[in-house]
Amino acid sequence: MKKLRVISVDEAGFCFGVKRALQLAHKATEENLEVACLGPLIHNRQVVEDLERRGMRVFEDISQVPSGAAALVRAHGAGPAVYDEARERNIELIDATCPFVRRVQQAAARYVEDDYQVLVLGERDHPEARAIVAHAGGRATIIENAGELEELEIQDRVAVVCQTTQRMATLQELVSALLPHIGELRVANTICDATSKRQKASVQVAQQADLMLVIGGYHSANTNRLAQICRDTGTRTEHIETADELQREWFDDVEVVGITAGASTPPEAIRTVRERLCEIAAEGTGGGADRENSGGGRR
Numbered sequence: 001m002k003k004l005r006v007i008s009v010d011e012a013g014f015c016f017g018v019k020r021a022l023q024l025a026h027k028a029t030e031e032n033l034e035v036a037c038l039g040p041l042i043h044n045r046q047v048v049e050d051l052e053r054r055g056m057r058v059f060e061d062i063s064q065v066p067s068g069a070a071a072l073v074r075a076h077g078a079g080p081a082v083y084d085e086a087r088e089r090n091i092e093l094i095d096a097t098c099p100f101v102r103r104v105q106q107a108a109a110r111y112v113e114d115d116y117q118v119l120v121l122g123e124r125d126h127p128e129a130r131a132i133v134a135h136a137g138g139r140a141t142i143i144e145n146a147g148e149l150e151e152l153e154i155q156d157r158v159a160v161v162c163q164t165t166q167r168m169a170t171l172q173e174l175v176s177a178l179l180p181h182i183g184e185l186r187v188a189n190t191i192c193d194a195t196s197k198r199q200k201a202s203v204q205v206a207q208q209a210d211l212m213l214v215i216g217g218y219h220s221a222n223t224n225r226l227a228q229i230c231r232d233t234g235t236r237t238e239h240i241e242t243a244d245e246l247q248r249e250w251f252d253d254v255e256v257v258g259i260t261a262g263a264s265t266p267p268e269a270i271r272t273v274r275e276r277l278c279e280i281a282a283e284g285t286g287g288g289a290d291r292e293n294s295g296g297g298r299r
């Protein structure tokens with residue numbers, strides 16, 4: 001095996017919204033509240049199991065939460081019906097909706113009020129996209145890509161908002177496909193800054209790497225998208241949840257390994273992958289791995 005050089009993306013791992021949601025969840029469990037989470041807090045099995053050990057119970061729907069208990073709204077947000085039911089049934093809501101997600105909900109509601117046909121660029125089954133539609137009073141349509149326009153009846157005045165973790169290229173394709181067919185188009189670029197920076201930095205690292213490792217939950221939409229973005233550079237890309245999945249033979253003929261991680265990937269998961277890489281490098285060469293961050297500094 002050649003000596004490995006490891007480059008990590010600076011922006012990898014927990015984003016602002018996820019850190020904030022976790023802090024609120026920890027505080028609630030420390031205060032010994034009977035606390036429920038409306039769906040898994042983040043798409044990371046290890047983090048969800050840790051919260052369950054601290055006493056947090058996961059319910060998919062607020063109707064399952066006992067009256068008088070506390071319930072945490074995830075960073076993805078929730079629709080107005082959840083807030084209404086909490087008020088009616090005396091459930092204390094701990095609202096961890098990310099402020100960047102709230103901005104999308106508000107933009108969609110405003111465009112509906114202004115009588116635009118509202119398209120939400122996002123994943124049809126993703127709770128963030130569904131909550132955005134709910135805040136638009138159900139008068140918005142989720143669209144996953146420009147190809148789906150053919151199945152829609154498009155009006156003359158259209159507004160587009162996007163789920164915060166979408167790709168800029170997908171938004172650009174949708175805008176280009178819409179423009180020739182309509183009289184007026186409003187676009188709220190609601191892709192969050194953390195997502196844009198992570199995606200750009202991951203592409204830069206993937207372009208330098210022989211093998212790209214993307215760490216994060218298999219059900220995490222933003223991690224899956226990150227893996228696809230890295231694959232699209234042409235660099236061999238492996239999506240893993242934990243260091244245990246690393247396979248020694250992946251590194252044959254590899255000199256540069258890039259590491260990135262989704263917004264819901266804990267720092268420990270990234271650290272253990274780096275440590276395992278050092279062990280693999282030492283087994284292969286009798287030495288260790290050289291480690292850098294994407295800003296160029298050594299770690």
Ligand code: SF4
Pocket residue numbers: 015016017018075076098099100101164165192193194195263
């Ligand atoms: S990815 Fe962006 S919008 Fe989503 S929780 Fe993180 S910071 Fe908030």
